[in-house]
């Protein structure tokens with residue numbers, strides 16, 4: 290597709306000029322506001338399956354110019370949702386060194402330092418993610434809010450490779466590890482709503498699950514994520530830093546947020 294950025298002439302306020310869904314309904318992210326929450330006792334804990342990957346498995350960790358993403362094998366899946374959803378990839382959104390606030394979802398107007406998304410597709414109905422990405426019941430994304438605090442050894446298992454993917458389209462292979470260790474302890478406490486991809490083409494195809502409890506990165510880990518990467522290619526004459534890669538909160542329209550916990 291055409292180029293898009295988070296700021297400037299191809300920035301998020303212009304995405305709808307080339308990607309009409311970005312100006313449509315059911316967009317993500319949102320500000321998850323207490324007034325719009327409704328407790329739903331039917332919301333089951335999220336079950337993650339085959340997330341404990343062997344170190345013999347190699348995962349591709351790459352800089353796609355808009356984020357860093359880790360490819361995930363489709364044998365990983367989640368249940369406890371209306372369908373089984375198989376994993377495809379995980380990636381991040383973050384702020385900058387001067388502004389350590391770059392999460393996409395806000396909770397009662399609080400923006401966190403960063404956010405991790407684990408993208409899954411409805412493998413009951415679609416053979417692969419490309420067939421699922423633009424279907425209303427196609428995707429399920431797990432959102433994990435990230436705040437600066439304790440050092441996180443789980444994240445270190447791939448953050449230590451960041452220097453190998455400083456520039457756009459660079460990739461490295463990283464040994465598999467337990468992806469469950471990236472998630473918060475309680476997978477039974479989360480926010481649920483119908484939304485979209487938070488990047489172009491913004492298809493309204495995502496069943497969002499944002500966990501209530503954040504995980505932490507140390508200040509050094511956060512700064513590594515926020516200051517190492519470029520959105521430009523290694524050979525480009527002009528280097529462009531990759532940071533503040535988050536979309537602003539979108540209109541709720543008639544949506545409410547279902548909540549799996551009482552208080």
Ligand SMILES: NS(=O)(=O)c1cc(-c2ccccc2)cc(-c2ccccc2)c1
Nearest residue numbers: 355356406408418422430485486487488
């Ligand atoms: N933020 S997100 O979860 O809505 C998201 C999902 C997918 C996605 C990926 C595969 C299949 C289907 C959807 C890709 C991105 C993305 C992030 C940075 C750069 C380009 C694309 C972002």
Ligand SMILES: [Zn+2]
Nearest residue numbers: 380382406487
């Ligand atoms: Zn994302």
